[in-house]
Amino acid sequence: MLLNNEVYKLTNILSDPQAGLVYLKLADNKQVTGREGAQFKVVVFGNELAHVGDEVYVLQNGEWQYAIIKQFLAHAESIPHLDSAPVTRYLVNINVEPGQMVIDKAGKVLGIAGKDNLILPARYVVRVLNGVLEKKIVFYPSFGLEGWFDNEQKIAVGNESLAGFAVTKGSGNVKAGDIITEINGLIVNEDNLWYNINATSAVRVKIMRAGKILEVELKRKN
DSSP: OEETTEEEEEEEEEEETTTTEEEEEEEESSEETTEESOOOOOOOBOOSOOOTTOEEEEEETTEEEEEEEEEEEEOOSSSSEETTSOOEEEEESSOOOTTOEEEOTTSOEEEEEOGGGEEEETHHHHHHHHIIIIISSOOOOOOSOEEEETTTSOOEETTEEOOSEEEEEOBTTBOTTOEEEEETTEEOOHHHHHHHHHHOSEEEEEEEETTEEEEEEEEOOO
8 A cells, every 4th residue: 555655564454334434554664663563643533413514624635625514414325224324424515535534623533525525424433443443343233223214214104203213124122114213211313322222232112113102122233
């Protein structure tokens, strides 16, 4: 791999198909004061979502280019998807080459550019980074369910719109066609579902099934 006209060796490669990223560990071909490996700059990842209208900077052709977040999108690359898969993207007002880094005015990394000028928020990198660094794996805790959230695609029962997660592939006590409305007493959204899955091996969820509200236990698959 070439970087700044220097040759680096790839010592580890981890693929993250949920986020569309590849994590690379690089080693220099030189000795660095008592140990092998190059010293790279430390970056700070933003863990909160940005807002429409926020000013950002995109690294392109070695220069920081000014841009504005013009739209906030909540949809997966394909629906349905794994319950804990990243679904949120930013859309900026300029053309961005895939793979470029986007930062805010404080210098925090807001995200990484993908195709169609869509930016993957850095919060998804933060979620899996401990596992990448310590366990050398990309880990998404999951119930083994597939579906979509109501902010990606409307969920309705009759004339009533529901907040939650519509299940297309079931697991355990949850079946395809169920709508998960609460998890451990919280309204289901992407963040609540992620952090509750991540915090414990089993949770209590409320589901709507055939017009009835049921409460069941769900166990994490990994």
